Amino acid sequence: MKKCLFYLSVIALALFVSVAPVSAKTYVVGTSAGFPPFEYIQEGKIVGFDVDLMKAIAESQGFEVKFQDISFDSLIPGLNAGTIDIVAAGMTITEERAKVVDFTEPYYSANQALLVKEGSGNTLTVLFGNHNIAVQTGTTGDLWVEENLEKTGILTGKVTRFDTFVLAIQDLINGNVDGVVLDTPVAKRYAAEKPVVMVAEIITGEQYGLAVAKGNKELLEKLNKGLEEVKTSGKMDELLKKYF
Numbered sequence: 001m002k003k004c005l006f007y008l009s010v011i012a013l014a015l016f017v018s019v020a021p022v023s024a025k026t027y028v029v030g031t032s033a034g035f036p037p038f039e040y041i042q043e044g045k046i047v048g049f050d051v052d053l054m055k056a057i058a059e060s061q062g063f064e065v066k067f068q069d070i071s072f073d074s075l076i077p078g079l080n081a082g083t084i085d086i087v088a089a090g091m092t093i094t095e096e097r098a099k100v101v102d103f104t105e106p107y108y109s110a111n112q113a114l115l116v117k118e119g120s121g122n123t124l125t126v127l128f129g130n131h132n133i134a135v136q137t138g139t140t141g142d143l144w145v146e147e148n149l150e151k152t153g154i155l156t157g158k159v160t161r162f163d164t165f166v167l168a169i170q171d172l173i174n175g176n177v178d179g180v181v182l183d184t185p186v187a188k189r190y191a192a193e194k195p196v197v198m199v200a201e202i203i204t205g206e207q208y209g210l211a212v213a214k215g216n217k218e219l220l221e222k223l224n225k226g227l228e229e230v231k232t233s234g235k236m237d238e239l240l241k242k243y244f
């Protein structure tokens, strides 16, 4: 009798296990939500092209995603520390970064641009001489300004490095800096929404990729497969239309 009860409970347990839903794995996606239209805050929520792209990839590959908004220069350290699993932040694939993280295939192309305050009459010349320029810390715009303007002595004014582009743009509007260097698609979006104008494009030929911790082959493969599927299914075109 006892044995019988034991078997019954084993069967009951097996049944319970088999009908309990298998919950999909949830990956934490790190982003920096001051980069419209890729990622920005709307009504308290993180939204944007990268957010929708990640959700579409997750859906196609059968996992869940949860977003975490942190400063851009904390994203790669976050991947390495394991506090986030994926970076989706309009991050440019660079040789330096590829030494410490793994990138997916590219999903978007961009250059750098210069924004000035509307009505200031400022032009490309603010990149020369005694002018003040703002960037977002750790971005390719930051690096470009450092390499091409600061180190060469072309720019003799101050370079202010902000945690977010939101703060850099605000400083520009407040008249504290003469220009902000940032990615072209984002510069265009800020110019459409704020009293700032894009006066120059700097051809850097960048490509954005999603990033995972170095050696996380399994996740990288899922992301690349998902990207491919999003492209071939027409979802990518739909998202591009929605955001650009």
Ligand code: GLN
Pocket (backbone or CB within 6 Å): 032, 035, 072, 089, 090, 091, 092, 093, 136, 138, 139, 140, 141, 183, 206
């Ligand atoms: N594409 C730039 C970079 O990778 C800026 C990205 C961003 O600010 N979110 O550095």
